[in-house]
Amino acid sequence: MPGGNEPRSYYVGMDVGTGSVRAALVDQRGTLLAFADQPINQWEPQFNHHEQSSEDIWAACCVVSKNLRETCWDKAGHFFDLPDFLSWKATGVTARSLCSLVCKWTYSAEKGWDDSFWKMVGLEDLVTDNYSKIGNQVLPPGASLGSGLTPEAAKDLGLPPGIAVAASLIDAHAGGLGVIGADVKGHGLACEGQPVTSRLAVICGTSSCHMGISKNPIFVPGVWGPYFSAMVPGFWLNEGGQSVTGKLIDHMVQGHAAFPELQAKATARGQSVYAYLNSHLDLIKKAQPVGFLTVDLHVWPDFHGNRSPLADLTLKGMVTGLKLSQDLDDLAILYLATVQAIAFGTRLIIEAMESAGHSISTLFLCGGLSKNPLFVQMHADITGLPVVLSQEVESVLVGAAVLGACASGDFASVQEAMAKMSKVGKVVFPRHEDKRYYDKKYQVFLKLVEHQKEYAAIMKGD
16 A cells, blocks of 8 residues: 555545445545445335345445455556557557656666655555566567557457557657658758757647757756657657647637637638638738737736746736727737747747757647647747748657558668658748847746746735
């Protein structure tokens, strides 16, 4: 049971109700550690007459007592992260992906499992039997698993048995793999003559992940990693992130008083609400660049806390510059300010990574938000870096296919498969003439979080 090195006492509480016996294992702090229940039989020999058996009730008490000792924990044969579970279902092989274990399970690519961690959290039983429950065979992404698809899995999937199955990647990491290795020759990009470590993959959907790789480990405060071979074999990975980016845009737009009007007009034109908003911004900007519409409206985007690089879940969202009007123009400009705030957050992550030792010259965007041209242009303008978009929008799927291609033996390495299968679709360059404006807005952006922390300190003071 959970606990440190000191022996602890545990208590069983039982509740014998009309329909079932329920039991719980509780520690000395009153924390419920395990739960079990068992139905009690009921008989109705005639209308409005109900009977129960005291022997049956005792038997139910015995069942729940035993079930508490044998919990969804003692009976478990293996604990998988989802990608590894799916690989096991497909092949029957219990090998784990290095990506899952390094990024989520405190596994070290160099040293393996750390027994002291499992003891510290009271799960030292996972160390037994050579880590059989959590993985004692760890493979790099793209490695072939066993003999490929089992006959049973092949039948379920409608594929031939024996097809190669690759050690997996986390979805965002697959997206990074699907874009970061593209051949950029002929596009006028600085990264053409630079190592792949000069590229930052940004997987942007409901939330956003920022994937940067390096030949040597780089520790970036507030950015996850470095993880060895967790995305591209042989490279260290740093993973920045922004919580609820796409979700934030939806929240700001759908919560506005003018949203019903927007929805009706977009539907009438056969457009998405965001395509309509983008065209509306072009309409109201007149002669100025569209980004200048937010000169008096600023957003801090951490409505769900900050993941990177501040790593502060207590931070809240902020909007300054609101007016009484709530028409479609106001909605469009608030939408623009929110998109810009997300791009400023990416700039803050890049600056943290570069301060620690990364050197980034090009962004590679994929995911749902990369389909929005305003989102892409704002990231180029605000970071000052060109943005590469993939020929195939579904880069996560391309990345997963890269792994399969590598496992099949058709390519000698993941890097070779990346270079052949990742294609450049479009390159968006920053408008350098607008740099001074965005530099000033970035100063305001940083002031917003500085002031928020000052407000919190005031309210916590005497």
